[in-house]
Amino acid sequence: MIKRVSVWLDNEQHLAYVILVPALILLLGFAYYPAFQSFRFSMLRYNLKLPNRIKFNGLDNYIYVLKDPVFIASVLRVLYFMVIATIAVMVISLGISLVLNKKFRGRGILRAIVIIPWALPPVVNGHLWKWIFNGDYGALNGLLLQLGIIKDYHFWLNNSFVALNLAVFLFVWRYTPFITILFLGVLQSVPGQLYEAARVDGAGVFKQFYYITMASLSRIGGVALILTLIASFNVFDGIYALMGFSESTKTPMIYNYELTFEMGRFGRGSAMAYLVGFFLFLLTLFYIRMSFQKDKI
């Protein structure tokens, strides 16, 4: 019996399907089917608090969300968030990866240190910075006071524009290590002879940087850009911990959670999730195409 099973399993097709079945069941049950379910919800009048009044209402939820001023404000907010965050992540990651690409003692330790912010739970990241930004006893206030930059302690998070930018800062702090590592991987694969040859040909430091360093980063740069845009759109944990549902940092992700799970509006929440998701889906498709191109070359 065991012998027969092992002979049956040794067939390429059989073995492959046995390996795949558990994965496919999980993916169907916990990813594709739920996505289909919420698509169905998005066309229902579905309030979790009024379970016996569920009714088909077509595109009403979508129209409601698109007209909802809170939603429109949250979209504008996240667009600002994405632009500032992406520029900052790209610039800082480039800087750090260039330093890490130099040879010096303790480079391995520095690399481990650089990854740390990425490895921590994002929600903890929010708690941690909330304490630092604290208006009564926060370290930021203490530091700025000692440096003579401010005269009095400020309640930074009470100013909505400052709070939004600090939320951006949190994301940048957490996400920079990831992009840094991507850049560093490419930089380290650039052969040193290339710079040697360029020097012999009389190229200065800036020309070398532009024509070799930047050129080698161009493809991964595109992937990194899209990844950062997607990730900055998706931020939830850090903002939730830092600001909760506060108006000043309410991005579509935060609003979607509030609408669906705090207010129980499953129908409207699903419609919003799909509107937002469609936009993200386009970005992701773009990313997948780019990184497959990277694989092929």
Added chain:
Amino acid sequence: MKARPVYKIFLGVFIFLIVFWSVAPLLWIFISSISERTELYSKPPHWIPDNPTLKAYKTVLITGESFRGGGGIAATDLLKKGIINSLIVAITTTFLVMFFAPLLGYAFSRLKFKGSQIFFYFIIGIIALPSWPVLIGLFSVFSDLHLLDSKIGLILLSFTFRLPFETWFMKGYFESVPGEIEDAARIDGCTRIQTLYKVSLQMVMPGLIAVSIVSFLSTWNMFSAPLVLTYTLKSKPLTVTMTEFIGQYFVHWDLMSAATMISIIPPLIIVIFFQKYIIEGLSAGAIK
């Protein structure tokens, strides 16, 4: 090129800035967690505590002195149960990944079967599924399957969402190691499964470690899914319980810092010991 002093100074300044940027916040949380409350609540704060103490850790883990509010749940329970739940979920997920990742990588790189392209895209396609539509639907699927508020539900969920990364990464890793030794083992009469476990596994081990480490970290760090799908201490992970600890109770910042330190110790240890694998895992399969 000889290192000029100006260059050295610049490099030194940059290295200092990078270290400060990455660890200063954590250092401050650590200092907050071992400071006397009176020192912490002075303006400006004492950067280096005069009387370092572990009192805050003792309070959040053992004694749990008077916390306001909280609906009858002791704060110490909140953290201890959270730690245990998080460990169980993260470790089990990691074992599942360690078992399935090599199999999936092997199937897609070494086996020829009908529909392999389609199945591959079916798995990778999850990356393109945005999280909220899935999470809202999951709430109803979990409720139908009685998986709401269970550790098993969280484990299956986190494992499912690691699948694309595992598959993509391990497929690539298998393709980067030569298949000749496997062929030789096959000729010697090993079955495919024997070949996989006796020969291939050793060659892809570094990749497997990378995948496992990244899976542990991402499961330990998971927050929004358990926030929606769990509601008692039976299954809430540490990320959720510590958020409640900080949000619902009136908590002093020394205690909050101690709780934060506890939740970041596992990731810190992993980064220190496995940074090489993390870097490999991150740079090879740039997914999320």
